[in-house]
Amino acid sequence: MRRVVCPGSFDPVTNGHLDIIGRTSRLYDEVVVAVLINVEKRSLFTVDERIEMLQAVTKEYGNVRVEKFHGLLVDFCRQQGIPSIVKGLRAVSDFDYELQMAQLNYRMSGVETLFMSTNPEYSFLSSSRLKEIARYGGDVSGLVPDLVHQLLVERLRG
Ligand SMILES: O=C(O)c1ccc2[nH]nc(Br)c2c1
Numbered sequence: 001m002r003r004v005v006c007p008g009s010f011d012p013v014t015n016g017h018l019d020i021i022g023r024t025s026r027l028y029d030e031v032v033v034a035v036l037i038n039v040e041k042r043s044l045f046t047v048d049e050r051i052e053m054l055q056a057v058t059k060e061y062g063n064v065r066v067e068k069f070h071g072l073l074v075d076f077c078r079q080q081g082i083p084s085i086v087k088g089l090r091a092v093s094d095f096d097y098e099l100q101m102a103q104l105n106y107r108m109s110g111v112e113t114l115f116m117s118t119n120p121e122y123s124f125l126s127s128s129r130l131k132e133i134a135r136y137g138g139d140v141s142g143l144v145p146d147l148v149h150q151l152l153v154e155r156l157r158g
C-alpha cells in the first residue's frame with residue numbers, strides 16, 4: 001500500500017493546497033495530510049477547525065486521511081510508517097528553502113521528499129497572503145473552497 005504525507009499548516013486550506021492534495025491522491029493509495037501544531041504561531045483557525053475543513057473538502061477523493069502532529073515531520077512519518085513526503089512548488093523562490101528541508105529530512109531519517117509543480121493559477125497563493133487580502137475586504141472567493149470562504153468571512157467578521 002503506497003502512502004505519502006502531505007504536510008502544512010493549512011490555516012486555512014486553499015485551492016492551491018487542494019490542487020496538490022487531489023493530484024497526489026491519484027498517485028498514491030493513501031494521502032495523509034499532516035497538519036502542523038505550532039503553538040508559537042498565532043493561527044486564525046484552531047488545529048481542529050483546520051482538520052475539519054480539510055476533511056470536508058477532501059472527502060470526495062476517498063483516500064485522504066487528515067492527522068495533526070507536533071515536533072519533527074520526519075518523526076511523524078516514522079510513526080506512521082510512511083517513507084515519503086509530497087510538497088507543492090509554486091515558484092523558484094520556494095525551491096531553495098524546500099531543497100534544504102528535503103536534504104535535512106533525508107539526512108536525518110531517510111524520508112524522501114517529492115515535489116509537485118503547483119497549478120500556475122495558484123502560484124501566487126499562500127494561506128497568509130489569502131488572509132491578508134480577506135482582512136482588507138478583498139474578494140478571495142475563487143481562491144478557497146466555498147466552505148472555507150464562508151468560515152473565513154465569519155471568522156474575520158468576528
Ligand atoms: O499550509 C502550508 O503551510 C503549506 C506550506 C507548504 C506547502 N507545500 N505544499 C503544500 Br500542500 C503546502 C502547504
Ligand SMILES: O=C(O)c1ccc2[nH]nc(Br)c2c1
Binds near residue numbers: 016087088089
Ligand atoms: O499556503 C502556503 O503557505 C503555501 C506555501 C508553499 C507552497 N507550495 N505549494 C503550495 Br500549494 C504552497 C502553499
